[in-house]
Amino acid sequence: xxxxxxxxxxxxxxxxxxxxxxxxxxxxxxxxxxxxxxxxxxxxxxxxxxxxxxxxxxxxxxxxxxxxxxxxxxxxxxxxxxxxxxxxxxxxxxxxxxxxxxxxxxxxxxxxxxxxxxxxxxxxxxxxxxxxxxxxxxxxxxxxxxxxxxxxxxxxxxxxxxxxxxxxxxxxxxxxxxxxxxxxxxxxxxxxxxxxxxxxxxxxxxxxxxxxxxxxxxxxxxxxxxxxxxxxxxxxxxxxxxxxxxxxxxxxxxx
Ligand code: 13P
Numbered sequence: 001x002x003x004x005x006x007x008x009x010x011x012x013x014x015x016x017x018x019x020x021x022x023x024x025x026x027x028x029x030x031x032x033x034x035x036x037x038x039x040x041x042x043x044x045x046x047x048x049x050x051x052x053x054x055x056x057x058x059x060x061x062x063x064x065x066x067x068x069x070x071x072x073x074x075x076x077x078x079x080x081x082x083x084x085x086x087x088x089x090x091x092x093x094x095x096x097x098x099x100x101x102x103x104x105x106x107x108x109x110x111x112x113x114x115x116x117x118x119x120x121x122x123x124x125x126x127x128x129x130x131x132x133x134x135x136x137x138x139x140x141x142x143x144x145x146x147x148x149x150x151x152x153x154x155x156x157x158x159x160x161x162x163x164x165x166x167x168x169x170x171x172x173x174x175x176x177x178x179x180x181x182x183x184x185x186x187x188x189x190x191x192x193x194x195x196x197x198x199x200x201x202x203x204x205x206x207x208x209x210x211x212x213x214x215x216x217x218x219x220x221x222x223x224x225x226x227x228x229x230x231x232x233x234x235x236x237x238x239x240x241x242x243x244x245x246x247x248x249x250x251x252x253x254x255x
């Protein structure tokens with residue numbers, strides 16, 4: 001990462017893990033371990049954990065994020081949560097377009113775009129996930145896939161608003177598989193994403209944008225990934241559920 005141009009952001013994505021009491025216990029463990037972090041630290045937790053999580057990190061350097069948000073403020077959308085609800089609870093970040101939502105729950109670039117705009121309008125910060133399938137990488141269309149996702153997911157997002165967007169590059173084949181992208185693969189695509197952002201919004205905005213890597217990032221490989229110029233942080237799944245591992249990643253981002 002390039003710390004002179006941007007701030008590193010380490011975010012845990014807890015996915016469907018931890019009950020409220022377990023969330024409180026895990027955050028209580030994490031808080032002292034990351035207290036002197038020189039990067040942004042976020043925990044994105046299940047909806048029912050949000051209130052407890054916000055309370056647990058009050059007065060600390062940890063921010064809380066949700067794992068999705070709907071684009072409407074209210075109405076007949078069974079099972080969905082609005083940005084207003086998240087704001088009132090004290091959420092600051094929202095993961096959007098995660099590949100698990102795209103794969104298992106029919107999320108499309110169109111819905112990711114609507115959610116992104118709603119999250120920004122509410123003054124929350126979206127972590128927009130993009131990434132190619134293994135098949136797409138093997139067919140040599142990684143860049144096409146990523147460029148398309150970036151264009152569609154950020155369609156109609158203004159230059160002012162895009163400054164509050166974090167992009168997470170998560171190659172789908174590296175998520176939960178233990179198969180991390182190599183440092184060079186991560187750097188190559190993160191640099192490509194920055195170049196696409198520059199085309200859409202200009203170099204200055206692109207230089208300031210935080211672009212995370214996600215996919216089997218852990219305490220063992222984080223330092224090498226984060227040493228790359230365009231890898232500005234991580235979106236961490238499994239390793240974010242173990243306080244010591246998450247804290248080690250935060251430490252790697254703080255040097
Ligand atoms: P893992 O770190 O468990 O591979 O998950 C990555 C991820 O999907 C984060 O959003």
